[in-house]
Amino acid sequence: MQKKREAASDFLQRLGQFGKTGDTGVTRPVYTDAWIAAVSWLQKEAQAKRMAVSVDTNGSTFMTYPGSESTEIIAAGSHIDSVVNGGRYDGAYGVAAAYLAMTDLYAEYGQPKKTMTAVAISEEDAARFPTTFSGSKHYAQVDETDPNLKDSDGITFEEARSHAVSALPSFVTRQDQPLPSEWFELHIEQGPVLDTTGTQLGVVSSICELKRFNVTLTGQANHAGTTPQHLRKDPMKAAARMITALDNYAQAVGEPLVFTVGNLTVEPGASNAIPSRVTFSIDVRHPKKAAVDAFETKLNEEIASLNKVDGHIDSLMEPYPEVVMDKRLQDQFSEICEKKGYSYQVMPSGAGHDTQIMNRQVKTAMLFVPSRDGISHSPSEYTAPADLERGIEVLKAQLYLECY
Amino acid sequence: MQKKREAASDFLQRLGQFGKTGDTGVTRPVYTDAWIAAVSWLQKEAQAKRMAVSVDTNGSTFMTYPGSESTEIIAAGSHIDSVVNGGRYDGAYGVAAAYLAMTDLYAEYGQPKKTMTAVAISEEDAARFPTTFSGSKHYAQVDETDPNLKDSDGITFEEARSHAVSALPSFVTRQDQPLPSEWFELHIEQGPVLDTTGTQLGVVSSICELKRFNVTLTGQANHAGTTPQHLRKDPMKAAARMITALDNYAQAVGEPLVFTVGNLTVEPGASNAIPSRVTFSIDVRHPKKAAVDAFETKLNEEIASLNKVDGHIDSLMEPYPEVVMDKRLQDQFSEICEKKGYSYQVMPSGAGHDTQIMNRQVKTAMLFVPSRDGISHSPSEYTAPADLERGIEVLKAQLYLECY
Structure with missing residues (x-):
């Protein structure tokens, strides 16, 4: 053995x-x-x-x-x-x-x-x-x-x-x-799901729909001290509000939706200057294409509601079609786990x-x-x-x- | 002439x-x-x-x-x-x-x-x-x-x-x-204040108290697709929420308070990875030292209220003492402007x-x-x-x- x-x-x-x-x-x-x-x-x-x-x-x-x-x-x-x-x-x-x-x-x-x-x-x-x-x-x-x-x-x-x-x-x-x-x-x-929960096996139900975007917010660089609040066109604060709004949305939708801002760059990037431009990535995934599309709609709404800065979205990849496992073969995996007494969780693949x-x-x-x-x-x-x-x-x- | x-x-x-x-x-x-x-x-x-x-x-x-x-x-x-x-x-x-x-x-x-x-x-x-x-x-x-x-x-x-x-x-x-x-x-x-309002002169009342900070938020890098929402330690979203909360605070306090996030860096900075660390600058100014200190208190409260990520603040400069112009000389500038028929605005210097x-x-x-x-x-x-x-x-x- x-x-x-x-x-x-x-x-x-x-x-x-x-x-x-x-x-x-x-x-x-x-x-x-x-x-x-x-x-x-x-x-x-x-x-x-x-x-x-x-x-x-x-x-x-x-x-x-x-x-x-x-x-x-x-x-x-x-x-x-x-x-x-x-x-x-x-x-x-x-x-x-x-x-x-x-x-x-x-x-x-x-x-x-x-x-x-x-x-x-x-x-x-x-x-x-x-x-x-x-x-x-x-x-x-x-x-x-x-x-x-x-x-x-x-x-x-x-x-x-x-x-x-x-x-x-x-x-x-x-x-x-x-x-x-x-x-x-x-x-x-x-x-971390199986490791965190101490589950022995994961039976995959689907592979998550994935979309990636690059969001560019353009404002106006200015002196950090001499530009009053109401005259600022600050893409950094707009980015922070947008990411927060999207996170609130994602939390309301709940799991298994995940979205990630993995990169964000600020121009010109000086501590004493209001930025002129902020660019950030968005990676969003969910087993259901409709859920990813709904997130994209929310993102577009956020861009449309900007007032002091301009926003632009680039799609970084062609989305893949929805990937759902064969029900009979998936269930057969689960049945085998049960028969053998192994703990398992049916889960999407992110x-x-x-x-x-x-x-x-x-x-x-x-x-x-x-x-x-x-x-x-x-x-x-x-x-x-x-x-x-x-x-x-x-x-x-x-x-x-x-x-x- | x-x-x-x-x-x-x-x-x-x-x-x-x-x-x-x-x-x-x-x-x-x-x-x-x-x-x-x-x-x-x-x-x-x-x-x-x-x-x-x-x-x-x-x-x-x-x-x-x-x-x-x-x-x-x-x-x-x-x-x-x-x-x-x-x-x-x-x-x-x-x-x-x-x-x-x-x-x-x-x-x-x-x-x-x-x-x-x-x-x-x-x-x-x-x-x-x-x-x-x-x-x-x-x-x-x-x-x-x-x-x-x-x-x-x-x-x-x-x-x-x-x-x-x-x-x-x-x-x-x-x-x-x-x-x-x-x-x-x-x-x-x-x-832009004088130029925007078409005012001919600015009589300076004070020079703003200025503080600069570097904020570091440390979470845990992870796969953007496979880490469920509830298991994420995401310093990027925490930074977005903190900047938004500070901006809400600044807007509530109102002018002449200004605060600026002029730089922000994300590590490792890949679109498909939850960041491990986000660092950003804060520049805050107000004619009254007490107002800048109150902002700093708010910042410290935000850091203290973090739960899934760790936060750390570095002060980037020794704050200067409050700088208030001599009242008689300042008023004399204003009186001269009035006598000569020039438009002017009493204003702090940012x-x-x-x-x-x-x-x-x-x-x-x-x-x-x-x-x-x-x-x-x-x-x-x-x-x-x-x-x-x-x-x-x-x-x-x-x-x-x-x-x-």
């Missing part, structure tokens, strides 16, 4: 050697030498477990046990890239979970009826090129990444991609992988995941394990070995129900 | 050649070559008008008509240095006004009964060394500047001072000038001036002329020639009453 319980932790420890940064950090942006080494290692491990290994043109790796009765594919996985100075768990855990659940099932029950594929998606973390989800977008046949995007060294996405993919041991590259009928992703929560891309084409379900202190994208990322195993045990039960 | 009306404008045009920057800008930090040239020119002009010229060790220039009946000194002036890329009017106008009023009086009425001195104070604008009011502090025998202060090139205050003072034509340097019994300063308003240092030792009064659009410390500084003359005419009447 002891050996078993540490399998995922051992796997992540070994995978974390590729791009190791400091004692516990990982730096493994897509198509770097560390990434090539990690994927190469994984492919050899999978071949040793008698999985059929193939690679798509983006470098996503597919480790497959073909079905005995059906060509229908049940896939699970996550991304194998990491941010700069990230941790061992983000993405990697979803790859490890899919690999370990499937190799365990194969060892115990032999060939599945349906085809079972563990997937290591090439990129999700946007750490190298100004793009995100390039791996899942290609796999899900949703979108192709601009080959001319450049990294900070001027290397194009296409140059990096072709170099990396040709360096992998599995050169049996297919242009496109067939779409699965179902997609499962395990992930660390990247938030962070984005490959699953939101896969969700546009196939049935999806996601499971979270606790993140200590809610930390992610940091060498301090940590999930206890037993928590890692518990998630895999539930995934294994789900895959058994779907594939055997 | 035409010739007369342009005298101040001409004087400032000529003085503005020393350190000229672009078409209308002036860059004349203390003890620079431009400063030496300006002071040298002024001293020669004064000598040509039969004034006795002397210099103190800080390089302030004293241009004197000795009294026939008394050694009591009535002084007027301002500072001759400027900020980098400042305008022609700040400081320079007060020097021009004192010089032109006294030379006019002498030309019309001959020797005064009391000694009459026009003063060009060496430094007020803190453009070169990390100090301010070094000239008036020395003249008023209030404080001496640290000789080891360095400018951005590593030159010490002492090196610069001794080089500059020894380069001046009036080498009859006295260690200390005798204190005057009265001090008058004319200055551009540096604010900006600091040499007068606040002189005020610790002698009776003081100040007069403002309009600043177009309230602009100062900029090449766009502008006061119409007629407005400049009007101020000098009122100063001349004041000096006549006090000295003849």
Whole structure:
């Protein structure tokens, strides 16, 4: 039992050697030498477990046990890239979970009826090129990444991609992988909910609708001492009032709505001058698109009600469509937790995941394990070995129900 | 009449050649070559008008008509240095006004009964060394500047001072000038009140008490999507609420209280991260020290009432004592305006001036002329020639009453 319980932790420890940064950090942006080494290692491990290994043109790796009765594919996985100075768990855990659940099932029950594929998606973390989800977008046949995007060294996405993919041991590259009928992703929560409440697992109901805005308020710079209150056009105080009004609104709506002002800059930025301009970011998320749209309406009302300063809103990203998990697969995750006596919480995901891309084409379900202190994208990322195993045990039960 | 009306404008045009920057800008930090040239020119002009010229060790220039009946000194002036890329009017106008009023009086009425001195104070604008009011502090025998202060090139205050003072034509340097019994300063308003209301002159009642603070709010950085509202420790929203509460307080107190948040920084400053720390400046001013102290009390209450984030206040400067103009001299300015049919407003000065240092030792009064659009410390500084003359005419009447 002891050996078993540490399998995922051992796997992540070994995978974390590729791009190791400091004692516990990982730096493994897509198509770097560390990434090539990690994927190469994984492919050899999978071949040793008698999985059929193939690679798509983006470098996503597919480790497959073909079905005995059906060509229908049940896939699970996550991304194998990491941010700069990230941790061992983000993405990697979803790859490890899919690999370990499937190799365990194969060892115990032999060939599945349906085809079972563990997937290591090439990129999700946007750490190298100004793009995100390039791996899942290609796999899900949703979108192709601009080959001319450049990294900070001027290397194009296409140059990096072709170099990396040709360096992998599995050169049996297919242009496109067939779409699965179902997609499962395990992930660390990247938030404090499970850790704070001592809950063992999170069954994801949806991935939050996300919108980002940049708000610019323009007033008039003036002397801080000689300009009376009534003659001021002060964008800093207007920004403070707007953020407060939006926070009051968010509190009235209540959870799970979250909005964040993560950055704010003041020009000219002198203690003795009324600012001329204040710019701040807004990140707003809610499982329901309607709730995010309502927040945007409130933001527009705030801008329209400004009187002494001018306001302007830029949308920073195309909003993604509403991402709701497949009800049957989600409920099956919950039932497995109940049957096994594991505490779980049905919850939306505030962070984005490959699953939101896969969700546009196939049935999806996601499971979270606790993140200590809610930390992610940091060498301090940590999930206890037993928590890692518990998630895999539930995934294994789900895959058994779907594939055997 | 035409010739007369342009005298101040001409004087400032000529003085503005020393350190000229672009078409209308002036860059004349203390003890620079431009400063030496300006002071040298002024001293020669004064000598040509039969004034006795002397210099103190800080390089302030004293241009004197000795009294026939008394050694009591009535002084007027301002500072001759400027900020980098400042305008022609700040400081320079007060020097021009004192010089032109006294030379006019002498030309019309001959020797005064009391000694009459026009003063060009060496430094007020803190453009070169990390100090301010070094000239008036020395003249008023209030404080001496640290000789080891360095400018951005590593030159010490002492090196610069001794080089500059020894380069001046009036080498009859006295260690200390005798204190005057009265001090008058004319200055551009540096604010929009007179310009906005179309008022010709401002009779200054006091110089605002000023306090500056740096407020640091520390929370906890976290993922913008995965951290629920109730688990956030968000210093940005706390800062917005605090600034809004202080603005509500300031509006309730009403004018002439002013407070300004001129700078605010957010760490780490990513749109998808709840900030860990927000730091912002507060500049608060009111003619009454008690009102500024009450604002500080309110600020402390706001800090004490924080619950999810920690707050810390640093005082950025020693507050100056309350600076109230001499009632008789102030009223005499008003009476002169009334007699001459000039519109005027009794008003506090929101900006600091040499007068606040002189005020610790002698009776003081100040007069403002309009600043177009309230602009100062900029090449766009502008006061119409007629407005400049009007101020000098009122100063001349004041000096006549006090000295003849």
